[in-house]
Amino acid sequence: MTPPGHRESSTDDDEEEIVLPPFSEQIAAQLGGVRGLIESSIPVAVFVVATILWALRPALILSVTIGVGIAIYRLSRREPIRHALNGLFGIAIGALIAGWTGKARDFHLPSILWTLGYAIALLGSVVARWPAVGWLWSVTFAKGSQIWRTEPRLLHLFGRLTMLWAAVYVVKVSVLSALYLTNHADALGIARLVLGYPPYALLLAVTVYAVRKVRRDLPAEPTGA
Numbered sequence: 698m699t700p701p702g703h704r705e706s707s708t709d710d711d712e713e714e715i716v717l718p719p720f721s722e723q724i725a726a727q728l729g730g731v732r733g734l735i736e737s738s739i740p741v742a743v744f745v746v747a748t749i750l751w752a753l754r755p756a757l758i759l760s761v762t763i764g765v766g767i768a769i770y771r772l773s774r775r776e777p778i779r780h781a782l783n784g785l786f787g788i789a790i791g792a793l794i795a796g797w798t799g800k801a802r803d804f805h806l807p808s809i810l811w812t813l814g815y816a817i818a819l820l821g822s823v824v825a826r827w828p829a830v831g832w833l834w835s836v837t838f839a840k841g842s843q844i845w846r847t848e849p850r851l852l853h854l855f856g857r858l859t860m861l862w863a864a865v866y867v868v869k870v871s872v873l874s875a876l877y878l879t880n881h882a883d884a885l886g887i888a889r890l891v892l893g894y895p896p897y898a899l900l901l902a903v904t905v906y907a908v909r910k911v912r913r914d915l916p917a918e919p920t921g922a
Contacts, residue, residue, distance in 0.1 A: 738890060740764040740788045745886030748801045757792045757804070764788045787811075801882040805889055809877060812870040819863035823856055830862055831855030834908060854911050858904050865896050 740760040747756030764785040787807055795804040822829035831845045834855065845851035869892045876885040 738894065739767065740785070741886065741890060741893075744788075744804060745883065745890065748886070749883055753795060753799065753801050756801070757796055760788055761785075761792050800880075802877050802880055802885055805873065805877065805885050808889060809870060809873045812866050812873065816863050816866035816870060819859050819866065823859050823863070826856075828852070828855040828859035830859040830904060834904070838905070838908075850911055850914075851908070854907060858907060861903070862900055865900060868892075869896065 740763050743763055744756050744760035747759050768785050790807045791804040794806055795801060797803075819829050822832075831852065835842055835845060839845075845855055872888055872892060873885060876888055
């Protein structure tokens with residue numbers, strides 16, 4: 698007769714495999730789906746176009762108004778507003794700084810600083826041997842499981858993935874900073890859009906794929922844990 702504990706563990710493993718969302722669904726959930734991507738990018742795109750066609754102040758008013766409108770619309774329909782609020786917060790801070798200095802390029806300054814902060818934090822986590830991507834994966838996809846800390850292959854993988862994320866953020870902040878310092882406001886806005894969600898989506902896809910591949914090759918007991 699199979700020990701009760703063993704049967705329970707097997708059942709838990711089977712349930713975990715059943716409820717694990719498909720690869721595409723995991724990616725879509727983190728990005729907010731196609732709609733989330735579009736909604737979070739609209740205020741920035743509107744600001745970039747409006748500054749080219751009109752002046753700074755109308756562009757600021759229009760982008761903030763649209764960001765608030767998207768959040769209110771989602772709230773009125775009782776839909777998740779996390780992505781809308783994240784975008785609105787960045788838009789509001791950028792608008793305040795640009796409105797105070799009177800320079801369109803300063804609208805993008807918070808995004809540059811946050812990107813720099815992300816790169817530093819990612820590199821610091823690797824030095825501390827606690828790769829940030831591993832922790833984020835644990836919280837997001839593994840229900841807080843710390844198995845990656847005790848499995849050498851997962852720990853090594855997350856270290857490499859964290860370095861990859863940091864490298865992409867370093868490239869992004871370098872490009873944006875160069876355009877900011879040379880006062881190419883229009884090009885800065887376009888570069889922010891191009892270097893925003895597309896690289897993030899690609900990094901997320903690579904991360905989920907790599908982790909799934911390594912976990913499939915692990916022994917049965919660590920994988921079940």
